[in-house]
Amino acid sequence: MAQKSEYIQTETGNKVSRKSLIIGSQNIILGGKTIIQAECCIRGDLRRLVPQGQSAAAVAIAVGRYCFLSRGSLLRPPSKIYRGQFSYYPMKLGDHVFVGEGSVIEAAVIGSYVSIGKNCVIGKFTIIKDCVRVEDGTVIAPNSVIPSFSLVEGHPGQVTEELPETAAEILELKELYKGV
Amino acid sequence: MSSFPYIHISCPCNEDRPQLMAVDSARPLSPTKSPTKRDFPAPIPSSAPQTPSKRRGGPMAPSASFESTDTIADIEDDNDTEEDEENNFDPRDQRAAFSLFPIENLLYCEDCHQIRCPRCVQDEIVCWYCPSCLFEVPSSTVKSDGNRCTRNCYLCPICTALLVVIPVNHTSSSTLATEQPVGPFNLFCSHCHWTTSDLIPPLQLEKPTSISAQLAKLTPSAQDAEFTRLKQHYAQQLGNAQEDFTNSPAALTRLMGLYTGIGSGGGSHGSGMGGVGRKGRGVKKLEMKEIDRLREVIEEKELDTIERMATLGLDATANTKQRLSQPHEPRFLTEMRPTAVLLRTKRSKRCRACRHILVKPESKVQTTRFRIRLVALNYIPSLTIKRLEPTIQLTNLTPHKTHRFLLTVTNPLFDPISVSLLTPRYTPGTEYASRITILCPEFEVGANTDVWDDALMSTKPPPPPVVPTTPSSSFTGAGGTKDPRMSTVYEQKRNYTSVVIEVVPPEIPDTRETRIRDERLLEVPIFVRVEFEAEVDRDDEEGGGGGGSAAAKAAAAAGNPLGREKVEYSYWCVVGIGRVGDPVEGVVASEPNTPVRTPVGTPVKAPRTPGMSKTPLRQRLARE
Numbered sequence: 001m002a003q004k005s006e007y008i009q010t011e012t013g014n015k016v017s018r019k020s021l022i023i024g025s026q027n028i029i030l031g032g033k034t035i036i037q038a039e040c041c042i043r044g045d046l047r048r049l050v051p052q053g054q055s056a057a058a059v060a061i062a063v064g065r066y067c068f069l070s071r072g073s074l075l076r077p078p079s080k081i082y083r084g085q086f087s088y089y090p091m092k093l094g095d096h097v098f099v100g101e102g103s104v105i106e107a108a109v110i111g112s113y114v115s116i117g118k119n120c121v122i123g124k125f126t127i128i129k130d131c132v133r134v135e136d137g138t139v140i141a142p143n144s145v146i147p148s149f150s151l152v153e154g155h156p157g158q159v160t161e162e163l164p165e166t167a168a169e170i171l172e173l174k175e176l177y178k179g180v
Numbered sequence: 181m182s183s184f185p186y187i188h189i190s191c192p193c194n195e196d197r198p199q200l201m202a203v204d205s206a207r208p209l210s211p212t213k214s215p216t217k218r219d220f221p222a223p224i225p226s227s228a229p230q231t232p233s234k235r236r237g238g239p240m241a242p243s244a245s246f247e248s249t250d251t252i253a254d255i256e257d258d259n260d261t262e263e264d265e266e267n268n269f270d271p272r273d274q275r276a277a278f279s280l281f282p283i284e285n286l287l288y289c290e291d292c293h294q295i296r297c298p299r300c301v302q303d304e305i306v307c308w309y310c311p312s313c314l315f316e317v318p319s320s321t322v323k324s325d326g327n328r329c330t331r332n333c334y335l336c337p338i339c340t341a342l343l344v345v346i347p348v349n350h351t352s353s354s355t356l357a358t359e360q361p362v363g364p365f366n367l368f369c370s371h372c373h374w375t376t377s378d379l380i381p382p383l384q385l386e387k388p389t390s391i392s393a394q395l396a397k398l399t400p401s402a403q404d405a406e407f408t409r410l411k412q413h414y415a416q417q418l419g420n421a422q423e424d425f426t427n428s429p430a431a432l433t434r435l436m437g438l439y440t441g442i443g444s445g446g447g448s449h450g451s452g453m454g455g456v457g458r459k460g461r462g463v464k465k466l467e468m469k470e471i472d473r474l475r476e477v478i479e480e481k482e483l484d485t486i487e488r489m490a491t492l493g494l495d496a497t498a499n500t501k502q503r504l505s506q507p508h509e510p511r512f513l514t515e516m517r518p519t520a521v522l523l524r525t526k527r528s529k530r531c532r533a534c535r536h537i538l539v540k541p542e543s544k545v546q547t548t549r550f551r552i553r554l555v556a557l558n559y560i561p562s563l564t565i566k567r568l569e570p571t572i573q574l575t576n577l578t579p580h581k582t583h584r585f586l587l588t589v590t591n592p593l594f595d596p597i598s599v600s601l602l603t604p605r606y607t608p609g610t611e612y613a614s615r616i617t618i619l620c621p622e623f624e625v626g627a628n629t630d631v632w633d634d635a636l637m638s639t640k641p642p643p644p645p646v647v648p649t650t651p652s653s654s655f656t657g658a659g660g661t662k663d664p665r666m667s668t669v670y671e672q673k674r675n676y677t678s679v680v681i682e683v684v685p686p687e688i689p690d691t692r693e694t695r696i697r698d699e700r701l702l703e704v705p706i707f708v709r710v711e712f713e714a715e716v717d718r719d720d721e722e723g724g725g726g727g728g729s730a731a732a733k734a735a736a737a738a739g740n741p742l743g744r745e746k747v748e749y750s751y752w753c754v755v756g757i758g759r760v761g762d763p764v765e766g767v768v769a770s771e772p773n774t775p776v777r778t779p780v781g782t783p784v785k786a787p788r789t790p791g792m793s794k795t796p797l798r799q800r801l802a803r804e
Contacts, residue, residue, distance in 0.1 A: 123370070129314075130548045141341035141371035147311040147524060148548045156341040156371045159311065165539050166284040166555050168548070 027060035034067040064095035078124040113171040131167035184574040190752040191297030194279035269752035272609035286556035289531040301529040328520035337516035341371035574758035579687040590676040591625040597712040615684040685760040709750040
């Protein structure tokens with residue numbers, strides 16, 4: 001019973017823990033059937049700064065379907081100084097993205113079927129393609145690109161192995177959603 | 181090693197061991213051969229448990245629970261018993277590890293009807309690409325420029341993170357004022373903050389683009405120079421480098437002449453050679469000799485290096501990994517060069533036996549789709565194991581205690597299958613054998629129908645549990661007071677069936693020898709035999725795989741009972757259950773015949789531990 005009331009379910013089937021911290025929810029898109037566990041933090045307020053008069057880009061963080069954000073993970077849009085101006089840039093997560101406990105994500109793009117382990121740091125403007133597995137405790141350097149079918153580990157993260165052709169099946173999170 | 185519990189499947193390449201060759205050829209592994217052999221009556225007593233009791237005769241097989249079935253088996257099927265007698269899979273065999281893979285890593289050849297592991301396939305490169313900029317590199321460029329990215333992708337020589345280009349004079353005012361940053365530029369590692377200005381002499385670029393060309397100019401290496409010189413030379417020798425010299429016989433002779441010329445010139449290098457053409461070769465020979473010679477160690481230079489090491493300290497020297505990743509093998513960090521990113525490949529895979537393509541990815545770099553993908557996951561039933569009692573600690577199993585696990589067989593096929601699980605009564609290959617019992621070794625697994633069918637099915641009552649095909653008397657023989665209901669399946673759903681497996685680990689002393697042999701690791705070999713009725717083979721009319729399962733589905737949908745044939749195949753798998761812990765007071769050796777506490781037939785939800793949410797994988801989830 002306690003388990004039931006822990007999550008708020010949205011129309012599209014997202015389950016968001018009451019104990020999570022979601023800032024700037026008007027700038028966050030959840031694709032549906034995504035689970036956000038307790039103590040997660042999503043910084044939707046950190047969106048692109050635009051000169052006055054222009055309409056700001058509305059989306060700071062877009063999350064696909066069947067994603068799973070474990071306890072204590074943090075999604076923060078990446079930031080940099082471009083032409084003398086500090087700005088945040090949007091972050092996009094694909095479908096079936098798993099984020100492990102205590103991981104900090106500042107990636108620009110994360111593809112579909114990506115599993116990120118515990119206590120990882122995904123550096124600013126990292127691009128992770130589809131079907132990637134990031135082992136626990138990996139630190140991916142800023143501006144890195146991780147190609148598809150990679151197993152990344154280390155500090156800084158290096159591709160150490162190739163994933164098999166069945167990676168999409170292995171990394172699928174539909175069953176996980178059903179279990180919550 | 182992977183976390184417990186794990187299930188690895190043995191690829192048939194393991195059976196190519198020479199001493200077992202003759203025996204193995206008799207095994208009906210291939211479904212193409214076996215159905216024609218004979219028509220099996222509906223419940224096949226022979227197929228099942230002859231392996232367990234037949235295995236170590238004498239003291240190792242005390243309670244011959246399957247004796248009755250054995251005799252039938254002997255009469256019915258000589259081949260199989262003969263094969264099974266000697267041929268229990270031993271997970272501790274030193275060769276076994278080479279052919280054991282998780283099912284996700286295995287492929288399946290539709291023509292051979294065999295599992296294919298990464299060792300049994302042949303890779304063919306579809307395309308090269310840079311893993312950093314994700315641009316495809318044409319094979320001609322790979323041939324001419326080597327296997328590294330020729331664009332602007334460079335890695336930090338210290339920490340291997342990607343380098344970015346930043347202006348040397350990096351002040352906030354300059355970036356504010358100017359539209360375009362002005363040079364000179366550095367390569368900067370945003371992970372360890374190494375820059376090319378740390379080098380001695382500092383390496384600075386004029387432009388933020390075409391880094392490869394600039395670096396090549398700034399850091400000429402002796403090896404590269406020599407290589408380009410040699411390449412130029414051979415291009416000259418070949419005349420027209422564009423010519424496809426491997427196909428034309430004339431060009432081939434010329435090429436052969438080139439090499440034999442060098443070889444014959446070896447004896448008389450230095451001496452004058454007749455002919456203009458030959459002279460060129462003679463000169464080249466001398467150059468090659470120079471690059472091949474032993475490396476000269478100059479004492480002064482070495483002393484200088486030692487002195488520098490003494491003053492700068494060990495922190496300023498490159499470690500072995502860093503050093504070997506550089507072509508000039510520098511001793512000091514200040515001599516390191518940025519390394520270009522190694523290219524990666526997309527590969528298609530062929531069966532080594534029949535040369536049919538098993539995997540063919542789409543050639544576009546950024547897509548993850550496959551044109552052909554014959555993975556074992558779609559062909560053979562997959563096994564998962566989970567604890568029946570959540571109190572079981574997988575890394576600390578109690579000796580002499582009966583541990584119950586739930587073994588789930590999931591059917592990926594569109595036909596219902598009947599499965600026989602055979603296991604040795606005691607784990608092989610060790611002095612400290614654990615006792616294993618699969619309570620219901622024969623059962624049915626439903627077809628992998630559509631999810632919609634499942635949704636419709638859920639309103640109907642689930643199919644009644646399958647009546648055990650094995651006579652329950654065989655169990656009483658083993659168990660005495662055993663609850664006969666345990667010989668039924670534990671849980672049955674759309675396309676999976678769960679049965680209970682009991683494991684009684686022995687007491688294993690903690691000596692040096694047992695540690696070396698890792699005796700406490702508890703691995704259980706299970707022989708899986710699958711039988712089902714499939715529609716008659718499509719006579720290879722389908723052009724390449726992928727369509728196979730779809731065709732099967734279509735046929736199943738049409739409900740065409742005609743032209744169906746029995747297919748059977750089998751494979752060994754190894755279940756890594758856990759580690760045996762130290763003996764616990766009060767738990768003594770006894771026959772593991774305590775009745776099962778959980779009522780049979782009640783579906784029990786998987787024990788949910790808080791830690792499970794961390795495990796992303798569906799497989800792991802199922803095992804929890």
